[in-house]
Amino acid sequence: MDKYQAAFDAIIEKDDRVEPRDWMPDDYRNNLIRQISQHAHSEVIGMQPEGNWLLRAPSLRSKQVLLAKIQDEGGHGLYLYSVAETLGVSREEMIDQLHEGKAKYSSIFNYPALNWADIGAIGWLVDGAAIVNQVSLQRTSYGPYSRGMIRICKEESFHQRQGYEIMLHMAKGTPEQKEMAQDALNRFWFPSLMMFGPHDADSAHSSKAMQWKIKRESNDTLRQKFIDKTVPQAEFLGLTVPDPNCKWNEETGHYDHSPFDWDEFWAVVNGNGPCNKERLDHHKKAHNDNAWVREAAVAYAKKTESTLV
């Protein structure tokens, strides 16, 4: 084994962090680029279902909060693109890969946000699932990714709370509002659970990523953590998780769940979800329609090169 590989292995073994200028195996680098770019694209595409409700938020307070949340998501996308760039890929390349369908984003954002209760369910369940995953990634072996996750987790703690607050208002509101809250939970429950990815046995990228400590806990472990946290929160709302098998299991000390509909999961991953085309078309359109802004910025930069600030 050469000395570079040995140095890398020692970093992983000791739970130290790999830094951008350290030698790393190509597979490690590529695995990180794939995962971090997917993560970045998810933050950015995730602005769309929520942005759809900005102008229809039911109060000024909720509009302000939603705007702040969406701004955070955009910011988190930018942090993550920066992290990926330390690995030698440019943001432009990543966006090209997204537009060409070579890079993915989380499938959950291919579901529509049909009404205001969905905004509650997204904050509570989708951000909730993302937070469970990101808390675990704070200990990832790649230094810039780890630091990015720490910052993102700190900022995101309000996202889940604002979603739960919406659910609480609706669940304790009129019978129609409660019904909307239940309906949103029904639609978002399984897609949120499937955000953690395939079962450990079927996960193509998992075992290497675990060996390298890019991922610290397996898909199924994280999913179970999320279920165990969330079911009591649903009970508090007086809502029912849409799974008759979701019961506390004394023996395992966890909640059970029914098998997932992986056919639907893969259909959405492979482009056949309700909004896949819309999301990507919107991103491309915004990128292309705003080309003139980039051109103007180049011209302005040339003009102001010699100024102090």
Place this chain on the structure above:
Amino acid sequence: MESGDKVWEVFIQKKSGLPFKHAGSVHAYDKKMAIQNARDSYTRRGEGRALWVVPAEAIISVPLDEADAYFNPSEDKIYRHPTFYDIPDGVENL
């Protein structure tokens, strides 16, 4: 990368008197945009009272595989540390 779009490294000073600390990077076309993007990305919750942005290409670093050779010479110069010197008991304020 598109022409004109550069990466800038961002440094934040949390409080007056503290050192500036590296926070991450942003993309921008000019200095003003860089500092505004840095503010919007890294100081949305009062993380700073001052900001620096530096074109990423302006940062020069010691290659890590040569780092040993760069930093080792400081290790054998223990006389640079105050604990190297014997001062008898009873001598104060030294």
